[in-house]
Amino acid sequence: MTPLESIRGFVQDNFLFGEEITFSDDASLLEQGLIDSTGVLELVAFLEEQFGIAVEDEELAPENLDSIDNLMLFIERKTPACTSGAPA
């Protein structure tokens, strides 16, 4: 599974409870109503576990986490080796 598939799968299962993702990869997860005050923490727990990264407090920002595109770029910065499509 690619990082993109993995992230999309997490969003679909965890925030949409199986419903198809109908928004684009650059759409805000906040504006879609998918993330509440604790959703970010669930997201971070997933990223840390799935990609073996540590997310610092100052990185908890929409520009890193608030769309599938932003998440991909963030993961790319944190784990350059992951972005080629290799399994995490």
Added chain:
Amino acid sequence: MLAPIVHRGPDGQGAVALGGTALGHVRLSILDVSGGTQPMSNEDGSIWVTFNGEIFNYIELREELIRRGHRFATKSDTEVIVHLYEEEGEDCVRRFNGQWALAIWDARQSKLLVSRDRLGVRPLYYAVVGNELIFASEIKALFTHAGLPRRIDLVGLDQVFTFWSPLAPRTVFEGVSELPPAHHLIVRNGRIETRRYWQIDYRPKAIGIEDAADRLLELLGDAARIRLRSDVPVGAYLSGGLDSAVTAALVARSTNASLRTFSITFDDPAYDESAYQQRMVRHLGTDHDAIRCRGADIGRALPDVIRHTEKPILRTAPAAMYLLAGLVRREGYKVVLTGEGADEMLGGYDIFKEAKVRRFWARRPESARREALLGRLYPYQQAMLGQSLAYRKAFFHVRPGDLSDPLFSHLPRWELTSRLKRFFSEAVRAELAGRDPLGDVRALFPGEGMHPFCQAQHLETATLLPGYILSSQGDRMAMAHSVEGRFPFLDHHIAEFAAELPPRWKMLGLDEKHLLKRIADRLVPEAIVRRSKQPYRAPDAAALFGTAVEPLQLDYVDELLSPQRVRDDGLFDAGAVARLAEKFRARRAIGVKDQMALVGILSTQLLVEQFIHSPRPASVVSSRTETVPSLAPAPACHFPCTSETH
């Protein structure tokens, strides 16, 4: 009709047939225990009343009526209603200081008056079946009528999953209406009319803080004093918070007798307030009892709780109140005073603070100092504390146009709650497509022209207070165990006084209930006055699935959330519910939204199980609660009519 609501009045029953009209009553004896039997009439039998509640100023009204030549056969407040109605007709309720759901049959005019108290303390539901009007304190009594179909009202469900409660007159059952607070329902010549007889007029006037504090203390003292009128012992709740502490202190000040107090404590320190409760117990020297509430206790009680709420709930907090009322009753008490209403009347809720900060920030969004105030919201929510400012800004965002919207204060809450509708089944979503629940609240409770702080109070007092706080968490949990709640802060003199206060005296800066704290300094320890506000909450997911250390499996949870059952009942998406349940079982769900979804879905499924599928009236089904003698007078009536509601 009376059997299903006998918990509201285990001390006696009465019924009278008056031609085409029948009135019934179950009694919880509190005033004039030996007299006061209902339904009650005047001397010539031309006026009959059935009444649930208390008229606290009945002594003063009785003296006045005696001076006007009326003769009394009892010392009850019920008889005061009869005679004051003789004098003043339906306007008599304007003279009442109390909490009531009542029906008066006036044979002279062939007129039925059904009335509910100003703020919705006592419940009242009705339905028109063919050419009959039936009404009762609880819906389960109406469902004894074979002609009333049992179906979920999807618009009512939509409102629950937006506002936490249906907006009266709507309920979650098709064909069943709730008489809104401060309304009369009048039946005459076969026509039904409903009309409002009172409302809070939010019109702030100039008053100095010291004068306001003195006046509030005087009003609260009176409100507590008349709420101690009872021929049975009266206790008080101590939550650990300011409102119940002030209430208990006022009670203690008004009586020489030893005060009995009751509390809930939780195993989970995130919810437990026992240190503050004990502080008040020591301060007042009360005779205190507490019920230790574990998550599993809540999970096991939830089916009984929903049978009494008669609507879905989104958090489990009512269940702990249900368990507390059970303790009160086991200790031999029928009446408790509590602090409900202080947050609504005097500006205590976080939603008021949140709205103030959002409004202040939105006026100058570039101000770093203003946006930093967002960090002072919800300090008790651990997840929120871990939030970066960037996310806080996103959560509390203000869109163009929001500032001028009378619903401004409540939009974030209602938007968050509405997201739970993702779990509705495709069929339900299709049925509700295009509906705007906010349009319902705009139509019912327009707040244009009010001060923004008053708009927020107005919305909270009109929606959540009667629909959830006083109902699901209040009357229904207490009455399940035959316990009557009394609420000094909801005395209408206090409501009217508070509506005229300058908003800054309610929340000075971000100091909530500022005026109340001024007088609380004179009544309770400083540690209680100065503590950070802690809203009453109870465990949700842990109550249903346990914890990692102590897992819990409840058969009814597995059954009602099973894909087959969810699919058969048709209200929710079976796959989505299965994933949600799996998220909880795997202990991956930590968010408020998920917890609300879980409790909302499960409680709706319980409602369907107990009210739609059940072949008999739900409360007749044998259960733990049925073994506990229960509560206060509950009118029930048939009346032939045709329906026309205004």
